[in-house]
Amino acid sequence: MSLIVTSLRLIKAAFQNFGRNAWLAIATIVVLVLALASVNLLVGVNVLLVNATRLLEDKVDVTIFFKRDARPELVTQAKFFLSELPQVAMADMFTAEESLEKFKEQHAGDERVLAALNELDENPLGATIRVKARNPSDYPFIMETLKNPQFSDAIESKTYDDHAEAIANVQRIGERARAIGFSLIVVFAVIAVLIVFNAIRVAIYTQREEIGIMRLVGAGSTYVRAPFVFQGIILAAFALAITAGLIALALPSIEASLRTLYGGSAGLHAFFTSSWPQFLAIEGGGLALLVAVTSWIAAGKYIKR
């Protein structure tokens, strides 16, 4: 018999079985959707957690205050030196005048501070450089590079000296959040695998007598198992499509409700829309493989002789 004819018969049998055991199929799909949805929910929560941590990390920066008599060329040189470091994400330089303007803006409502400034004949502030590191753990290294005598003599102070502990805390929170998020995804994925495994086993258990009958009328082991494998893949495809639809429906409203909290996009929509092909490949492929292997094993259990 040609392979095509056999395959067509097996696929037809799988679809027939799917249609004629509609309630069983629906129940199994619901379980698969719940398993997939729980994993995706956790992936979403992890994205929000990571983005929140990143938001917090983005708020961290260090300002370097130069002495009033520091030469502008030296400050510019320091700015370029810092910009060249791979650990530095951004280095903004402000001249003494710009620093004064900024200071005034920041204390616009404080009459006493502004009055005190007016009492002075000259600008009390020097130039400043605001540095943002790629990672909070990079700050100690960046600060170490500024101990170069070429710059250190011209530096008045650094905010890092006051905020080092807080920056380290932010770094620890970020690392912990990422680790917990990843661990939870792994745990939920394992639970989901067990749920799917059992759902398929139960679905096949209900058809164990039919497996025995197929065998008695001369069906080979593969001929008995293959329709269950195909049927499992059909169930997985339905579950995947429904889960994707639910995510697509829920994403805009979840994203909108988080906009205020995150002061802009929470990054959830962007994450799922940009990485859906990978998700489809990993979750779809994983689920299809899982149900196929489970179906093969579970059906085989009822093929005695």
Add this chain to the structure above:
Amino acid sequence: MITLRNVSKTYPPNVHSLLDVSLDIAPGEFVSIVGQSGAGKTTLAKLLIAEERPTRGTIELGGWDITRIRHREIPMLRRQIGIVFQDFKLLPKKTVHENVAFALEVAGEPWRRIREIVPQVLKIVGLEEKAARYPMQLSGGEQQRVVIARSLVHRPKILLADEPTGNLDTLNTQEIIDLLRKINEFGTTIVLVTHNREVVNGLRRRVVTIADGRIVSDERHGKYKIT
């Protein structure tokens, strides 16, 4: 056609279901295997379709030694024997036509041949009008006729019927026995496992009586003798 030589079957821990059974069944015979419940009749049937392996002895079917048949050869064997069960063993989610066609599909028969054979065998058992029905929509007698139709699709040389009338009333029982007799007239060897006295006595064919796992009588035109 069927040869059993010193066949024994022992189930753990030490239950002897068949003991040293030797039996020869010639092509075209109609043999009734009778005995009380637990005598070993069903074990004998299971050995013939390789659902069980003998503990000792050899079994040959049409010259094929199936004593140590390999797992992957079992489907081939079952396509050559027609099998009829007391509990019908029809696929509940397939129609009458599909149930019969399934036995051909698993053997890799082409569509064209399936479309040709299935109506023929359904006509033989008188169910051509009910081909689109599901087993649940048929009476017990009709379900058993579907099973017989399914067993005939491969034109088997042997038809094994294990208590085929056990779940049927007198009228349906007679219909099924008449059908088996008709099939036998076309040359198929029939092995009928039963404990129905009327059926056996009405057939007036060879009767093999089993008691406690042993053949206690084998008569060419026998009667049901168990009390």
